[in-house]
Structures are given as C-alpha cells and as structure tokens.
Amino acid sequence: MPGINSILDIGRQALFAHQSAIEVIGNNIANANTPGYRRQEVRLEEAMAIDFYPGQLGxxxxxxxxxxxxxxxxxxxxxxxxxxxxxxxxxxxALQNVEILFKEGEDGGINKAxxxxxxxxQELSQxxxxxxTRAALLGDTxxxxxxxxxxxxxxxxxQQQMDDFIEQDVDRVNEIxxxxxxxxxxxxxxxxxxKNNANELRDKRDALVRELAEKLDINYIDNGLGRVIITTKAGHTLVDGTSYFEIKxxxxxxxTSLVPGSTFTDSIYYEGSSDYEYTVKVVTAGAANGTAQFKVSIDGxxxxxxxxDGNDIVYTADSYANRITLPNGDITIWFGDSSNSQNPATSNLSVGDTFTxxxxxxxxxxxxxxxxMNITPQVMPDGSFNTRRVQGGSLGGYFSFRDSYVGKYKEKLDAFAKAIVWEVNRIHSQGAGLDKYTYANGTYGVTNTSIALGNYASGLSFGNKLQEGNLSLFVYDNSGNLVANGPLDFDNATAGIQNFDPNNHSLEDVRDxxxxxFGTYISASIVDNKLVLQANTNYSFxxxxDTSGLLSALGINTYFQGNGANDIALNDFIRNNISYINAGHVNGAGEVNYGDNYIALQIAELAHKNVDIYTTIEGTTSQTLQEYYNSLVGNVxxxxxxxxFNYNYNKTLADDLNSRQEExxxxNMDEEMxxxxxxxxxxxxxxxxxxxxxxxxxxxISLR
Known part of the structure; x- marks a missing residue:
C-alpha cells in the first residue's frame, strides 16, 4: 500500500540505481585506455506500478x-x-627481404656476373x-x-626463419x-x-578472438553464454564451448587414401624434400612393383x-631400385613393403588409389x-588459396611465403642454374682443349645402371634432355697421330652404325x-653408377x-657439374687443369688446331640465344638466360x-571497421563526464x- 514508506523505498532504489550508474561510469573512465575494454552502461527500468486510488502509482x-x-x-x-x-x-x-637479395646493384649481382x-x-675466343685469359674465365665463373x-x-x-615464426604462432594459437x-x-x-552479464569475461574473450583471427582465418558463432563455436573458414572446429582442438x-x-575394394597393403615412399605437396593418383591398376601406372599433381x-612438350607424364610404379625421379629433381618416389622400404611391394594398386x-x-x-587433417596453407598454381585449408592470418602469410613464393623463386633459380649447366656443357662437351684426355670421369650418375637413360627411373639428372643420336671419339697415339675415330655402335649384331636411343639404352649399354x-684403345667402366673412360697405355682421346647429348648428360668433358642453384660448380677436373677448357674442336680431319675458337664463340653466343627452360609450375619457356633471370627478378x-597493395587495402578496411566498433x-570521456x-x-x-x-x-510523529 502506498505511503510514506513507499516514498522512502522509491528514494532508496533510486539511490542504489544511480549509484550503480556512477560506479559503471567510473569504471568506464578508469578503463578508457585499456585495450579491448568495451564501454558499459546500466540499464534502468521502471519499477512495478501499484493499482491504487486515484490510479496506478509507480x-x-x-x-x-x-x-x-x-x-x-x-x-x-x-x-x-x-x-x-x-x-x-x-x-x-618477408618479400621485402627477398627483393633485397635480387637487387642488382652496380657493384655486383647475378646479372652482372x-x-x-x-x-x-668472347675474350677466350680471341x-x-x-x-x-683462361684463368680469368675460371675466376669470373x-x-x-x-x-x-x-x-x-x-x-x-x-624459409628456415619462416619455420621458426610458424612454430611460435602455432604455440600461441593453442594457448589462445x-x-x-x-x-x-x-x-x-x-x-x-x-540479470548478470559477464562483461569482463566477454571482453577478454573478444580480445583473444581478435588475436586468433590475426593468426588464421576463422568463423565465430555465438550461441549465447559460453556456447561459442570457432572454426577455421574451411570448417575445422577450433573451439566448441569448453572443448578446444589443437593444431600442430x-x-x-x-x-594414403584407397578406393573401396582396393587390395593395396604396402606403402609408398620417397626421398628428398620439396616446397610442393605431391598427389600421386593411380590411373592404371596393377602390381606396385612394375605394372601399375600413376600421375603426379602439385595442385591436389x-x-x-x-x-x-606439355604432355601429362605417366609413371610406372616400381620398387626402390627403379624409383622415379620427378621432373624438378627434388624427390624420388617408389613403392615398397610396409615394413621395409627396400623390399618390393607385393600387393596391387587400384585405379583411384591416391597418396599425398x-x-x-x-x-x-x-x-x-x-x-x-592437413590444413597447411596452399597457394594453387593460379594464385588462389586452397579453400579446404587455412587461408589467412600470419600463418597463411608465413606458409605462402615459405612454400609458394620462395618455393617458386627457388625453382626458377634452380631452373636458371640448370639451364646454364646444360647449355654450356652441351657445347663444351663437344669441344677440345689444349690437352687430350687419358682419363675422363662422369659427374652425373644413375640410380639403376640397367634402366634406359631417358626413363624417369634412371635417376639421371638430365636424362630428359637426351635424344636419339650418337657421339664421336677421336683416339691418338703418343706421337699425336689419329689412330681411330667415329661414332659409337650400339648394336654390333646389326649391320651399320646403330645410334643411341634414350628410351632403350642404359648406362651399361653406353659402356658396352x-x-x-674403341675397346682396343679405351676401357669404359661404371664406378659409383657413373661412366669412367680410361685410355689404354700409349693412347689419348x-x-x-654429340647429337645425343650423352656427354653433357653424363658429365663427361663438361665445364660445369651439379644440377641446381645449390650445387652448381665448376667441373673439378677443369678447376685443376685449365688447359681442358674447350675453346676449339676437332675438325673433319681429326685435328685440334692451335688457335681454334669454335667452341668459345658458340658459348659466348649463348648470351643472345633463346633456350628452353622448364619448371613444374610454368612449364617450358624460351628466353635468353639473362631474360629468364630478369623475369625472376621481375616476379619478386x-x-x-x-x-x-593488398596489405594497405585490407588495413584501411580493418581500420575503418575498428573505428566503427570504437564509435x-x-x-568517450566527454560523454562519460x-x-x-x-x-x-x-x-x-x-x-x-x-x-x-x-x-x-x-x-x-510531532502531531501525536
């Protein structure tokens, strides 16, 4: 019933309500500069009214x-x-650091070198x-x-630095x-x-969610109270209420992903490392040790x-002895027993069996x-992200830089180095220096000496460059007289000279x-899976x-050795014997003339000649070596x-959204005051x- 006590209650409740409002305002003022703090406010509500005369009284x-x-x-x-x-x-x-590496200054750089x-x-040709002049060439090389x-x-x-950053971010993500x-x-x-809102806890959670979003792309679903679900954009659950799921x-x-009904019980193996992920898909069923066939993809x-030539490569599944070397040479693949990789597989593969x-x-x-589940960020060949993986945040940046960008630059630098090696060696191997050979050791070996050199299972670094053709040798006695010359015969049982065929002839066939x-004058052997030539006593060669490319592919009479940016080097034999730098060649009469510059001129002309350069992501391009390297610098x-541009664009949008949230x-101190x-x-x-x-x-009381 209304009365003086009701007035006292109204005053009391008003005191408490406005005191609460003042306390909340004080808390806002105190936390005005606290990161992640959200402004709070007391919601005031009219208390229940009482039906009374002359009407409802509040x-x-x-x-x-x-x-x-x-x-x-x-x-x-x-x-x-x-x-x-x-x-x-x-x-x-990270890319700014790469740009510094490829900055071509006046004082140096690959382009100038x-x-x-x-x-x-060109100087040597003169x-x-x-x-x-030869010594200067070696020094500048x-x-x-x-x-x-x-x-x-x-x-x-x-790339190694990125691994450290990724490790730190993954640890922090799991903590969050x-x-x-x-x-x-x-x-x-x-x-x-x-009635009772956990505002402080919600502020902390929102701040953590913001930090998490900076590490990787997320979806946030709030079902009220603590029933929050956080997933990656691809749908992998990270938090579900009080449960969380780690990333590693x-x-x-x-x-391994086998099709229903597959009877494959063995394993796929590999050696090496690469910046790509490889999807191996079986396209022809059969035994995993020599019958089944598969294709390989780098985009899932x-x-x-x-x-x-732009044709899909189909490989034959086989054991360790016949392991496949992929085109960029980074890794080799084979099938083997599940308990011992060196033993051949004994089960069959089915069409559709897939290995990543x-x-x-x-x-x-x-x-x-x-x-x-594999959620490693992956940039596809067309530049888009794999939507089934992590796509954003610092983790997305670190991974895409490590694998896609640096991976691309490394492959192109490797292709550039390989092109230098092959093109120079291809010419140099057909030339002659100031001295003749009594011993020649190949610098490139094979994994299996009995497999055709043009087969991907041979393991020969430049096996894909080989062509049908032949090579010529010239043999001399101690007096310098030509005693034998001509091309190799790869089949004595057939009349005439039989040429080399990369699809049929192995390293053993070349030796034979x-x-x-030339067995009367030269002994050929295979040592450590490399070809070795030794002149018999009193002879040189x-x-x-060489129309086949054998000499260059096997690393005989070459200027360079190695097959990529990491290991490209001068041929050890030439480094210690500059007289074996080939400036001239053997003429039609079997003579190496003093002052001959035929080979030196051809190598000098490479500076302006288009050459074919292959990468797995770009295929084959035809440019000069300098143009190709400049394209790499341009890519960076x-x-x-x-x-x-994308950073500034997204930063502007993020800053605008943050300002709108801050509004x-x-x-606002003026509003709070x-x-x-x-x-x-x-x-x-x-x-x-x-x-x-x-x-x-x-x-x-006084009336009484």
Missing amino acids: TGVKAKEVFRHFDAFIEEQYNTRASLRELYDKLHE LAKFFSDW RPEDTS QNLLNAIHLTSDDLNKL LKEIASINGKITVHEEPG FESPKVL GKTFLKDE IIPKKGLYWYENSSSF AINNT VFGE GADTEMSE VSGV TNLIKFQNSYAAAAKLINVANEMVQTL
Whole structure:
C-alpha cells in the first residue's frame, strides 16, 4: 500500500540505481585506455506500478542490468579483414627481404656476373691459347657461381626463419584456444542473461578472438553464454564451448587414401624434400612393383605434371631400385613393403588409389590424438588459396611465403642454374682443349645402371634432355697421330652404325658401346653408377660431335657439374687443369688446331640465344638466360608490390571497421563526464527525496 514508506523505498532504489550508474561510469573512465575494454552502461527500468486510488502509482526505478556496447556484426567483419591484413603484412615484410637479395646493384649481382661470364668466353675466343685469359674465365665463373649460391642459401635461410615464426604462432594459437575454452566455461557459470552479464569475461574473450583471427582465418558463432563455436573458414572446429582442438606444426608425412575394394597393403615412399605437396593418383591398376601406372599433381589432382612438350607424364610404379625421379629433381618416389622400404611391394594398386606426399613440415588439425587433417596453407598454381585449408592470418602469410613464393623463386633459380649447366656443357662437351684426355670421369650418375637413360627411373639428372643420336671419339697415339675415330655402335649384331636411343639404352649399354667400338684403345667402366673412360697405355682421346647429348648428360668433358642453384660448380677436373677448357674442336680431319675458337664463340653466343627452360609450375619457356633471370627478378618485384597493395587495402578496411566498433563500444570521456554529472544530480535528488520523506515522518510523529 502506498505511503510514506513507499516514498522512502522509491528514494532508496533510486539511490542504489544511480549509484550503480556512477560506479559503471567510473569504471568506464578508469578503463578508457585499456585495450579491448568495451564501454558499459546500466540499464534502468521502471519499477512495478501499484493499482491504487486515484490510479496506478509507480514504485520508482531499478537497475536492471549492466550491459556493454558491442556490435557483433562489425566485429565479425573486422576479424575477417584483420586476418587478411596480417596475411599480407607478413607476406610483404618477408618479400621485402627477398627483393633485397635480387637487387642488382652496380657493384655486383647475378646479372652482372652472368654478363661477365659470357664476355670472358668472347675474350677466350680471341686468345684461345692464352693461360691468363683462361684463368680469368675460371675466376669470373666462380664469381657467378658464388652469387647464385649466396642467393640460394639466403632463400633457404628465409624459409628456415619462416619455420621458426610458424612454430611460435602455432604455440600461441593453442594457448589462445585453451584460454577461450576456459573463459567459455566461466561465462556459463557466472552469467545469467538479462540479470548478470559477464562483461569482463566477454571482453577478454573478444580480445583473444581478435588475436586468433590475426593468426588464421576463422568463423565465430555465438550461441549465447559460453556456447561459442570457432572454426577455421574451411570448417575445422577450433573451439566448441569448453572443448578446444589443437593444431600442430609437424614433420613431413605421407597420407594414403584407397578406393573401396582396393587390395593395396604396402606403402609408398620417397626421398628428398620439396616446397610442393605431391598427389600421386593411380590411373592404371596393377602390381606396385612394375605394372601399375600413376600421375603426379602439385595442385591436389586438378592438373598433372607435364613433360617439356606439355604432355601429362605417366609413371610406372616400381620398387626402390627403379624409383622415379620427378621432373624438378627434388624427390624420388617408389613403392615398397610396409615394413621395409627396400623390399618390393607385393600387393596391387587400384585405379583411384591416391597418396599425398608432404615432403616438408606442415600444419595439421587434430580432432583427437589419432585423427588429424592437413590444413597447411596452399597457394594453387593460379594464385588462389586452397579453400579446404587455412587461408589467412600470419600463418597463411608465413606458409605462402615459405612454400609458394620462395618455393617458386627457388625453382626458377634452380631452373636458371640448370639451364646454364646444360647449355654450356652441351657445347663444351663437344669441344677440345689444349690437352687430350687419358682419363675422363662422369659427374652425373644413375640410380639403376640397367634402366634406359631417358626413363624417369634412371635417376639421371638430365636424362630428359637426351635424344636419339650418337657421339664421336677421336683416339691418338703418343706421337699425336689419329689412330681411330667415329661414332659409337650400339648394336654390333646389326649391320651399320646403330645410334643411341634414350628410351632403350642404359648406362651399361653406353659402356658396352664404347668398349665394343674403341675397346682396343679405351676401357669404359661404371664406378659409383657413373661412366669412367680410361685410355689404354700409349693412347689419348678427344671428344667430337654429340647429337645425343650423352656427354653433357653424363658429365663427361663438361665445364660445369651439379644440377641446381645449390650445387652448381665448376667441373673439378677443369678447376685443376685449365688447359681442358674447350675453346676449339676437332675438325673433319681429326685435328685440334692451335688457335681454334669454335667452341668459345658458340658459348659466348649463348648470351643472345633463346633456350628452353622448364619448371613444374610454368612449364617450358624460351628466353635468353639473362631474360629468364630478369623475369625472376621481375616476379619478386611484382609480388612485393602486390602484397603491399593488398596489405594497405585490407588495413584501411580493418581500420575503418575498428573505428566503427570504437564509435559503438569505445569510451568517450566527454560523454562519460556528462553522464557522471547527470547521475550525480539524480543521486542527490534521490537523497533529497529520502530527506523529504523523513521530514514527513517527523511531522506525523510531532502531531501525536
């Protein structure tokens, strides 16, 4: 029933309500500069009215709840943009370091060293017999090799650095997931919707979610209380209420996916490392030790590796002895017993059986201790991200830089180095120097001496360059007289000279052809799976025209050795014997004339000649060596500019979204001071009301 006591209650409730408002305002002011703090406000609600004469009478005000100002829709947009911002920020930072490596200054660089290399061959063509010119050529060649090695080493170091950054981010992501799951549990305990809001816990959770979005791309679903679900954009659950699922950065793996009914019980194996993931898909059923066939993809099976002519490569599954070398030479693949990789597989493969080889450290999502999924960020050949993996955040930036960008630069630098090796060796191997050979050791070996050299299972680095043709040898006695010459005969039983066929002839066949053709003067053997030629007593030999590419592919009479940016080097024999630098050649009469510059001129002309250069991602291109290297430098510059543009674009959008969120949830000191005065006056008025009610009570008491 209304009365003086009701007035006292109205005043009392008003005091409590406005005191709560003042406390919340004070908390806002105190946390005005606290990162992640969202402005809070007391929701005031009219107290229950009482039906009475002359009508309903109010019973005052009550503080219904303390709520925070927060726009979930803007926050979701912000987290998406922040994830992309961090991706391109990390990518741009890293690419700037690569740009420095490829900066061609006046004092040096691969471009300048390459130009000097060809210039030296031009000088040698003018003075073929001059020792100082030959020495200068070797010195400048080493400068070129050092520049290539240094760039390659620095790219490798940048990749290793990314591994360290990834490790740190993965550890932090797992810490964040654990903290969010813990906070979800606390919110469920402490929060009662509409009455008791866990604002401080929600602020902490939102701050953690923001940090998580900066590490990887996420979806955030709030079902109320602590029933929050966080997944990657690809759908891998990271947090589900109080449960969380770890991600791990782990060593190389091989994943197997067999079609229903497949009887394959053995394993696929590999050696080597690569920046690509390889999908091996069986296309012809059969035994895994010599009958089944498969294709290999670097984009999850959308397209398959092609040869230099643009045709899909079909490989034959086989054992370790006949292991397949992939086109870029990074890894070899074979099938073997599940308990011993060196033993042949005994089961059959079915069409559709698929194996994923991940020859590098990758990112994995664990549903439980035994069930995991590969979520390593992957940039496809067309530049898009694999939508079934992590796509954003700093992790996306680190992985895409390590695998796609540096991986691409390394492969192109390797292809550039291989092209130098092959093109120079191809010419040099058909020439002659100042001295004749009594001993020649091949620098390139095979994995199986009985397999055709043009087969991918031979393991010969430049086996794909071999062609049908032949090579000529010239043999001399101690007096310098020509005693034998001509091409090799690869089949004595057939009339006439039978040429070399890369699809049929093995290293053993090459050895036999030399022994059968020139056995009286030269002994050919195979040592450590490499061809070795030894002149018999009182004889020496020189190499002539080679239409097959055998000499260059086997590393005999060559200028370079190695097959990539990491190991390209001067041929050890030439480094110690500069007289074996081939400036001239054997003429039609079997003579090596003093002052002949035929070979030196041809190598010098390589500076302006288009050559075919192959990479798995770009296929075959035809450019000069200098143009190809310049295209690599151009790729680095374009990628750096692209990452900078995308970073600035997404940063601008993220900053705008953050500003919009701050407009909603940020603390405005002017507004808080205004509210403080408002509620201070309201508090004073409520106190005055209590004072008036007290006076009314005193008046009534005095009437007695």
